[in-house]
Amino acid sequence: MDGNAPEIKRGRKYAQVVAGARKVFLAEGFEGASVDHIAREAGVSKATLYSYFPDKRILFFEVAKEECASQADRALQVDRTDLPVREMLSHMAHSMMEFLTSDFAQRIFRICVAESDRFPELGQEFYMSGPQLMEDRLSDYFSHAVARGELKIDDVRLAAQQFEALMKADIFVKKVFNILDKPEPEQVDRVIDGAIETFLARYGA
Amino acid sequence: MDGNAPEIKRGRKYAQVVAGARKVFLAEGFEGASVDHIAREAGVSKATLYSYFPDKRILFFEVAKEECASQADRALQVDRTDLPVREMLSHMAHSMMEFLTSDFAQRIFRICVAESDRFPELGQEFYMSGPQLMEDRLSDYFSHAVARGELKIDDVRLAAQQFEALMKADIFVKKVFNILDKPEPEQVDRVIDGAIETFLARYGA
DNA sequence: GTCTGTTTAGACCAATCGGTTCAGTTTCGA
DNA sequence: TCGAAACTGAACCGATTGGTCTAAACAGAC
Numbered sequence: 001m002d003g004n005a006p007e008i009k010r011g012r013k014y015a016q017v018v019a020g021a022r023k024v025f026l027a028e029g030f031e032g033a034s035v036d037h038i039a040r041e042a043g044v045s046k047a048t049l050y051s052y053f054p055d056k057r058i059l060f061f062e063v064a065k066e067e068c069a070s071q072a073d074r075a076l077q078v079d080r081t082d083l084p085v086r087e088m089l090s091h092m093a094h095s096m097m098e099f100l101t102s103d104f105a106q107r108i109f110r111i112c113v114a115e116s117d118r119f120p121e122l123g124q125e126f127y128m129s130g131p132q133l134m135e136d137r138l139s140d141y142f143s144h145a146v147a148r149g150e151l152k153i154d155d156v157r158l159a160a161q162q163f164e165a166l167m168k169a170d171i172f173v174k175k176v177f178n179i180l181d182k183p184e185p186e187q188v189d190r191v192i193d194g195a196i197e198t199f200l201a202r203y204g205a
Numbered sequence: 206m207d208g209n210a211p212e213i214k215r216g217r218k219y220a221q222v223v224a225g226a227r228k229v230f231l232a233e234g235f236e237g238a239s240v241d242h243i244a245r246e247a248g249v250s251k252a253t254l255y256s257y258f259p260d261k262r263i264l265f266f267e268v269a270k271e272e273c274a275s276q277a278d279r280a281l282q283v284d285r286t287d288l289p290v291r292e293m294l295s296h297m298a299h300s301m302m303e304f305l306t307s308d309f310a311q312r313i314f315r316i317c318v319a320e321s322d323r324f325p326e327l328g329q330e331f332y333m334s335g336p337q338l339m340e341d342r343l344s345d346y347f348s349h350a351v352a353r354g355e356l357k358i359d360d361v362r363l364a365a366q367q368f369e370a371l372m373k374a375d376i377f378v379k380k381v382f383n384i385l386d387k388p389e390p391e392q393v394d395r396v397i398d399g400a401i402e403t404f405l406a407r408y409g410a
Numbered sequence: 411g412t413c414t415g416t417t418t419a420g421a422c423c424a425a426t427c428g429g430t431t432c433a434g435t436t437t438c439g440a
Numbered sequence: 441t442c443g444a445a446a447c448t449g450a451a452c453c454g455a456t457t458g459g460t461c462t463a464a465a466c467a468g469a470c
Contacts, residue, residue, distance in 0.1 A: 011446060012437080029319075031236040035428060045448045046429080056428065114234070114319030116383055123382035131378055158375075158399045165374035169366040173336050177328035178321055194363045202406035216416060217467085240458060250418050251459080261458065411470100418465070426457075436447065 010052065016042045017049050021063045026107050030060050030115050057119070064115075064122050067108055068129040085150045085204075086196060088141070093167040093192045096134065100168065101175050101183060109176070135160045153203050166195035215257065221247045222254050226268045231312050235265050235320050262324070269320075269327050272313055273334040290355045290409075291401060293346070298372040298397045301339065305373065306380050306388060314381065340365045358408050371400035 020042025024033040035056055039046045053059040083091065099105055108126070116123025138160035145151040153159045170191050174180035225247025229238040240261055244251045258264040288296065304310055313331070321328025343365035350356040358364045375396050379385035 013447080029322075034426075036426095045450090047431085047449085048447055050429070051446080110318055110322065113315055113381060116381070117234075117315065120383045124384060127379070127382040127384050131382075155395075155399065158395065161374040161396075162371055162399065162403055165370040166367055169370035170363075174332070176318060176321070177332040177336075178325045179329060179332050190360075190363065191366075194360065194367065198367055198403060198407040202403040218417075239456080241456095250420085252419085252461080253417055255459070256416080413470085414468095416465105416467070418463100421461085423460075424458100427455080428453105430453075431451090432449105434448080437445085439444100440442090 011048070013042075013044050013048060014052060016044055017052055017059075018063060018066065020044065021059050022067065025060055025063050025111070026067075026104075029111055030056075030118070033060075060115075061119060061122060064108075064112070064119075065125055068112075068125050071105070071108065071129055085145060086200065089163070089196045089199065090192060092138070092141075093163075093195060094188070097167065097171070097188055097192065100172055106175060131164065134164055138163060150205055151203050152205050159199075159203055163195065163199050166198060167192055169195065216253070218247075218249050218253060219257060222249055222257055222264075223268060223271065225249065226264050227272065230265055230268050230316070231272075231309075234316055235261075235323070238265075265320075266324060266327060269313075269316070269324075270330055273317075273330050290350055291405065294368070294401045294404065295397060297343070297346075298368075298400060299393070302372065302376070302393055302397065305377055311380060336369065339369055343368060355410055356408050357410050364404075364408055368400065368404050371403060372397055374400065 017038075020040075021033075021038050024038045024041050027033075028037075035046060035049065038059075039049050042049070049059070053062070109130075112123060112126040116126070135157065139156050142151060142153055142156050142159055146153050146156070171180065171183050171188065175183070222243075225245075226238075226243045229243045229246050232238075233242075240251060240254065243264075244254050247254070254264070258267065317328060317331040321331070340362065344361050347356060347358055347361045347364055351358050351361070376385065376388050376393065380388070
């Protein structure tokens with residue numbers, strides 16, 4: 001994590017500042033969050049804040065980057081390779097679904113989409129630690145499953161992207177656009193079971 | 206809620222105002238667009254603008270709503286029911302893909318995602334005239350195809366959602382997060398052909 | 411030509427913003 | 441205990457914002 005940032009001076013209250021910024025940015029977005037508000041929330045003077053970060057954009061970028069990185073950790077670990085494929089897929093999908101529909105993930109997603117025009121690097125950072133990471137892990141698992149003869153896949157990356165897309169169908173989009181508040185368990189099961197069924201129809205051994 | 210807006214007075218230069226607002230909002234987003242800029246772009250005085258729209262939010266909402274509605278028309282028409290299923294799916298997917306990856310659609314998507322916190326109705330409007338519309342049209346087509354014995358589908362809506370998700374896999378997400386500028390034709394073919402293959406593996410007759 | 415409603419340019423307002431400055435206080439290692 | 445570095449709080453700045461107001465110019469129907 002500690003790739004030393006190029007021009008960011010760290011001081012005693014560095015963590016406080018970032019924590020405060022995290023809270024306010026997450027709640028208000030980039031434009032919506034005022035520096036005064038952040039400083040107040042962080043329990044720190046504005047002068048201190050500006051002694052760490054040359055300007056607001058860099059503070060935001062730092063927060064967003066940390067957030068994207070931590071997202072990677074919160075995402076599921078795929079370890080239970082002993083399970084049958086069907087159960088394994090179900091387990092991964094449910095785990096991912098829970099994260100993706102959380103208010104936290106939704107807020108990050110929203111902000112990254114919104115600000116990735118202003119900060120192209122931010123969008124890329126998010127993609128790498130979000131969808132790309134998921135794709136990598138799925139690819140790994142699929143490769144092993146293919147080697148064990150449990151799946152038959154020609155293009156592993158495409159298969160991973162497809163499964164990712166299938167399990168997000170309906171619910172994720174509806175959440176993003178406020179059509180859905182909290183998805184019902186049976187609704188989740190319908191989408192995930194459907195995703196697995198379709199996926200295995202093509203790639204099942 | 207259809208028809209004439211409740212409190213919006215229309216005057217001679219109404220169309221100009223909306224056109225100017227459309228241009229600036231699309232380019233700058235809600236916060237980024239200043240009312241002065243919009244008025245200048247529309248070739249209209251700020252007083253005139255405010256005589257039509259009580260405030261900026263309502264102007265934005267009006268523009269966004271019109272934009273969502275027109276999006277519906279730009280989206281593909283599904284008429285060629287004579288084609289074989291595989292060609293039909295390919296035709297629809299390519300048509301949708303071209304629209305979805307256009308700068309225009311991307312900008313609208315970005316704005317709707319970003320502002321659907323501030324304007325929940327906006328997100329819903331977008332969903333209805335975007336993903337939902339697509340789902341409806343696909344559902345219609347699938348139903349007929351099932352009736353003709355060309356497809357075997359138990360849950361038509363889920364199948365539509367799945368096809369929509371499959372054809373957007375990889376490319377759409379990468380476009381949103383600035384990983385991809387303009388997708389290569391062979392990349393598009395790979396995703397779409399893969400989507401059709403997977404879809405038909407499950408639902409083909 | 412007159413009359414009525416629309417439109418105009420721009421001055422104006424209060425609020426807020428990001429960012430700076432500085433004199434004074436706190437912290438903490440040596 | 442001393443002194444440098446970190447931190448504070450608030451005043452301050454220039455720019456920009458959404459929104460109002462006014463007095464004059466303009467439009468089209470009669």
